[in-house]
Amino acid sequence: MTGLKENLYNPAFSHIYVEEGIKNHPGTARILSRFPKARLIGIKHYKDVFSRSNQDFLIQKKSPSLILAKKQDNFLYKGAPVCQDFGNRHFYYTTLVMNCIYDCEYCFLQGMYSSANIVVFVNTEDYFLHVEKILENHPVYLSLSYDTDLLALEQKLGFVREWISFAEQHPDLTIEVRTKSANIKAIGSLPHSQNVILAWTLSPEMVQKNFEHNTPPLRQRISCIKKALDKGFRVRVCFDPIIYSKDWPASFSETVERTFGEIAPDRVIDVGIGVFRISRDYLKRMRKNRPDSAITQFPYEYDNGVYHYGRKLSDSMISVACDIVQKYIPRERIYLWKEAEGN
Secondary structure: OHHHHHOOOOOOOOEEEEEHHHOOOHHHHHHHOOOOOOEEEEEOOOHHHHOOOOOOHHHHHHOOOEEEEOOOOOOOEEOOOOOOOOOOOOEEEOOOEEOOOOEEOOOOHHHHOOOOOEEEEOOHHHHHHHHHHHHOOOOEEEEOOOOOOOHHHHHHHOHHHHHHHHHHOOOOEEEEEEEOOOOHHHHHHOOOOOOEEEEEEOOOHHHHHHHEEOOOOHHHHHHHHHHHHHHOOEEEEEEEEEOOOOOHHHHHHHHHHHHHHHOOHHHOOEEEEEEOEEEHHHHHHHHHHOOOOOOOOOOOEEEOOEEEOOHHHHHHHHHHHHHHHOOOOOHHHEEEOOHHHOO
């Protein structure tokens, strides 16, 4: 019966939807060449598939389809208050891909989208034009992967390589690629640049095993970080979000100790720390999708559009976590998300 259940689902990306407007785009051809066995389905607009009603997010997660589309507007967004800006005044993020191959129970994407299918916008040249326009006025700090994990998809999409090449030509642009990936093969083939930051989210083993489904374990992420550092990449370590449990300080301390036992602290540029927080509208959908999840069903406190652990508990967790990390990293290289400060 186990084998029968596993065979009920098609492999991921066995079906690829392609918007008519970009079927001849070179980016489309490049991506499709990496899925030679996929069934191709033409569509007028990605929302005809991605935004249709009565979809089941968790079922789609077991066998997501790929949707290739053209981004028409809103190429850049100003950084949201729930995101850390790491001291950058002109902080933006962009959506190159909608949704992620991983399945973390705390991820806001399951509250943001009704579909677990993955949308890829192939027209990167239009993103570049919009970035260049903003660069005419001031420097830009740009996060590329808040809405996906680009490094995990690199061998299929090649977007990280494209953006590194673009960043090398624009010294006033700094890009951050946030990831949980252990894609050492991709790291080994990518050129490094001093205005590119690879930022790894690291979680205790208990959190990874129970809540970060399909993600690589901590040891593999650390191994990938070491490879990136050896290649010359600038690396950020993010302990964010910290998930509350009765014994979270012990598991967090063990994670930090293990991380900097294998990675010399002076090799990372900085560390980010934050606790779980989510917008009200997203949590409502997440609770519907995952009625049995300890994370989605936690009795959070609500304040100013955001659910969180409450100021007292959140500040306590941040303080304890900061004290633990400061054993290895100077305070000036630690960035905190504090609800009480609104950032």
